[in-house]
């Protein structure tokens with residue numbers, strides 16, 4: 001089996017135990033649970049949820065048409081219980097409303113790209129295999145080649161610095177603009193060579209092209225905007241007791257998830273603190289509609305990272321909607 005034949009689900013045991021505290025919600029309540037896997041990918045989470053809660057129904061979203069097409073086999077294994085929905089999780093409310101779903105008992109999000117996407121050279125995500133410089137998860141819109149060949153140098157540098165946290169962003173942007181004058185940059189291999197020649201080797205040993213590729217991928221797919229919209233949508237859809245479980249892979253993603261969940265649970269920067277006497281003296285803030293289940297992010301165990309190096313940077317955070325009436329404490333997320 002080649003790598004691209006599979007995607008090993010990351011932190012699967014932790015995702016399940018956080019989403020469905022034992023005994024599974026399914027068995028404990030009269031109405032079967034409704035879940036959403038907002039990042040279906042290879043269906044690893046979806047299959048495990050469907051097996052763990054035998055009466056539940058699951059709506060699985062992915063913006064990648066290939067992922068949705070691959071999912072047909074899994075849907076056939078769970079007749080009437082797995083519904084595949086092509087689209088962006090930032091539009092989850094409208095996508096699920098189209099299926100008559102307006103409330104959920106749980107949402108899982110496994111951010112980033114799948115091994116299927118990374119390992120298929122023709123999708124253009126990887127600097128390890130030469131392919132067309134594409135990186136579009138949904139195979140539509142502006143490709144990475146369009147960005148690197150058309151954006152003004154300062155905008156390119158801004159993307160590399162912001163989404164790649166690349167210290168040598170300006171040098172790399174200058175090199176890209178010089179190279180594209182000679183000939184348009186059409187392949188991942190050529191872009192990787194340009195970046196490697198422009199920036200010094202990373203002392204950590206990671207490939208010099210890593211940060212630039214991450215930055216372009218995030219820009220092409222508006223990944224951070226999607227995460228913000230997806231988190232807000234998921235929180236709005238949660239029924240009382242419903243849980244949102246998110247696995248993030250790099251600090252830009254995780255920062256957004258951490259801040260969103262802290263704010264929703266009333267623990268954000270704006271909340272009262274014992275280090276801030278003025279805030280303590282102020283009238284009590286209204287109770288939050290959410291409870292933070294992970295004051296600290298969960299990390300994968302050593303056995304998992306040995307087996308699957310891709311899991312190394314994973315961080316799991318989770319939130320639960322309380323069985324309280326919604327309050328104005330979190331206006332951006334309270335339903």
Ligand SMILES: C[S@@+](CC[C@H](N)C(=O)[O-])C[C@H]1O[C@@H](n2cnc3c(N)ncnc32)[C@H](O)[C@@H]1O
Pocket residue numbers: 007008009010038039040041042043044045046061062063064067087088089090110111112113114115137226227
């Ligand atoms: C890490 S993989 C998920 C793997 C999955 N948990 C499994 O076990 O097989 C992430 C998937 O999310 C999809 N994705 C990323 N951003 C998305 C978005 N904004 N909306 C919908 N799908 C998205 C990608 O296309 C990819 O298939």
